[in-house]
Amino acid sequence: MLIQPQAGSYFFLGCIIVDVELGYDEPFARHHCGTCDSCLTGCPTGALLGLNEAGAPLMDARRCISYLTIELKGPIPRELRPLIGNRVYGCDICQEVCPHNSPKFIQITSEQAFLARQGVHGEELIKLMGLSQDEFSQLFRRSPVKRAKRRGLLRNVAVALGNWGSPAAVPALSAALADSEPLIRGHAAWALGRIGGRAAREALLSSAPVEQEAWVQEEIGLALSAPDTA
Numbered sequence: 001m002l003i004q005p006q007a008g009s010y011f012f013l014g015c016i017i018v019d020v021e022l023g024y025d026e027p028f029a030r031h032h033c034g035t036c037d038s039c040l041t042g043c044p045t046g047a048l049l050g051l052n053e054a055g056a057p058l059m060d061a062r063r064c065i066s067y068l069t070i071e072l073k074g075p076i077p078r079e080l081r082p083l084i085g086n087r088v089y090g091c092d093i094c095q096e097v098c099p100h101n102s103p104k105f106i107q108i109t110s111e112q113a114f115l116a117r118q119g120v121h122g123e124e125l126i127k128l129m130g131l132s133q134d135e136f137s138q139l140f141r142r143s144p145v146k147r148a149k150r151r152g153l154l155r156n157v158a159v160a161l162g163n164w165g166s167p168a169a170v171p172a173l174s175a176a177l178a179d180s181e182p183l184i185r186g187h188a189a190w191a192l193g194r195i196g197g198r199a200a201r202e203a204l205l206s207s208a209p210v211e212q213e214a215w216v217q218e219e220i221g222l223a224l225s226a227p228d229t230a
Helices: 038-042 065-071 078-084 122-129 133-139 144-164 167-176 182-195 198-207 214-225
Strands: 048-051 057-059
Touching: 038 048, 065 078, 065 144, 078 144, 078 182, 122 144, 122 167, 133 144, 144 167, 144 182, 167 182, 167 198, 182 198, 182 214, 198 214
Parallel strands: none
Antiparallel strands: 048 057
């Protein structure tokens, strides 16, 4: 992430290849972050680790929410799921809390494609949980969200619904226990365990005898043994 003092960090970085020698910019002479640690303390999963002895930033990319919700193809580690909140595709918290991105410095773009969208909550998440493959492909046509694929996005949505904790999400998550993708079934089971209640437990008990995937069976068992939060 590039921070440009007096302009912030919301930039698209690109590369132009030319066949002539160009002059080089002088590197920054000083570290512009100072003693600020807003990004370190703001990261919910603790992915940012500070600087090494040479002053270079350190991070554990395996804990980054952007990695977990976009690049990771398998199950999200259980201990990190509650920390993701309702983020279903990427995360910008480290930029949101950066003082260089305060209204004092940045100028909001007029380009509609780059403007922030409203957060996805509640009923919108429930609707996403029910997307078929055709509906997913149509809704996210020409969108970078397709990078996560349907199974990855619905995995993330299941986690977000579990963190939301509303019984209103139980029917959609119960239906997801019969999805063709084990990745979705396993995270739906986790979410039902987080929400708890009679309906969630009945759905888990019904799916347990017919589930064939070992790790999904484990998720169901853990969900059934979780304290009832409803």
